[in-house]
Amino acid sequence: MNLEEIKELISVMRTNKIKEIDLEQEGTKIRIVAITPASARKGESRSGPAPQYVVAHPGIMTAPPAAAANGAPPPVPAPVVPAEESAQRVEKPERAGKEIKSPMVGTFYRAPAPGAPPYVEVGATIGEDTVICIVEAMKLMNEIKAEMRGRIVEVLVENGQPVEFNQPLFLVEPI
Secondary structure: OOHHHHHHHHHHHHHHOOOEEEEEEOOEEEEEEEOOHHHHHHOOOOOOOOOOEEEEEOOEEEOOHHHHHOOOOOOOOOOOOOHHHHHHHOOOOOOOOEEEEOOOOEEEEOOOOOOOOOOOOOOOEEOOOOEEEEEEEOOEEEEEEOOOOEEEEEEOOOOOOEEOOOOEEEEEEEO
């Protein structure tokens, strides 16, 4: 992956307000993470302005070219953590109920149109054919049905946010 492709990824991330992306291409793995001033304060202290995006290759972390041109600090080595160890550190909170997951990659919408009421709210009773949201993919609006009976316990995604395939969208208490 060359510098122009990385710049294009960062531009897409900014446009779509994506906070983090992991990518593997031809045996090369990279991770790009958006750093906000708040997250920079929570992390390690840095001298100078914090870069907006950080690209991490195995063992390398760099600031974007614009930051380097503005006198930002030089690249800092990133810790390399084996995937197994990293997975063990992440603790997923236990949730009561069944998850309704996204059947595709796209943008999640709770309502049929801007300003319209959401398809479902927390506490709503749903059936197998109840439309619960829309996932927009490639300019096509795909109505997502519950495919189960139950009561909505929690909405797990914010309206207008990008979603991944198989990402949990709703938590449902089966009836």
